[in-house]
Amino acid sequence: MPRRATPLDSDDGPQARFALALRRLRDEAGFNAKTIDVIAAESHMPRSTLYAALRGARIPTVPVLAALVRAWGGNQAEWLIRRTETEAEIESLRLQAPPPADREQSAPEEKQRTERRSMTRRGREVARDILRDHGDLSLAEIREPRPEDLMVKSWTDENILAHLRSNRRYDDPSYWDVLRRLAGAPTIRSIAWHSSVTQAQAARILKGAGKDPHQVASVFNYLIVQAALKRRLPEGVALTSES
Structure with missing residues (x-):
């Protein structure tokens, strides 16, 4: 299946043009x-290299450019001239860029914002995958953790347990379903016996x-402990959402 073309605009710079x-x-x-x-097979070049030229990821090397232009009926000499002019434009823009000292003033803040966005996006994706394996994704409070809960470098079962513990929804059956699954899906009889309540309760x-x-607290505490044991968390580990 052909790759979907990367959106490009002439204002994106000389490589895009x-x-x-x-x-x-x-x-x-x-x-x-x-x-x-077909071009990749005929020229013995990687498809990814040829696609990179069309995405504007980089200026293609002379052999790559020649393979594409030859395959599509272009004038190779003209395209080599255009390539040289594009490289010159890129170098000119580089020389016109602000001095390193000016860029460094805003670099740390921009880097921090980028890292936060990346960590949040990765945290949400991993959290959703873990919960998809363990429970009911209809529970919005668990499916969409708070922003501060997402600021962890890696989501694990420990993080999920911490979120369940700090965002208790005792009146929501889906909440209990997720917790019970994490605990290994014990029977109601077993839960009742270990929690000192009746099966009906x-x-x-x-x-x-x-x-x-x-x-309620008795049942909750039993399931939390069982979930920690099932996940093989170290003894005494703090069930918090901090990384």
């Missing part, structure tokens, strides 16, 4: 234009209908 010009050359070749797969609590706070 060069890539757009290559795309136009390909389009002008019409329906008979050779595909990247344990069943009501797991349905989010527990009325006695002491009974």
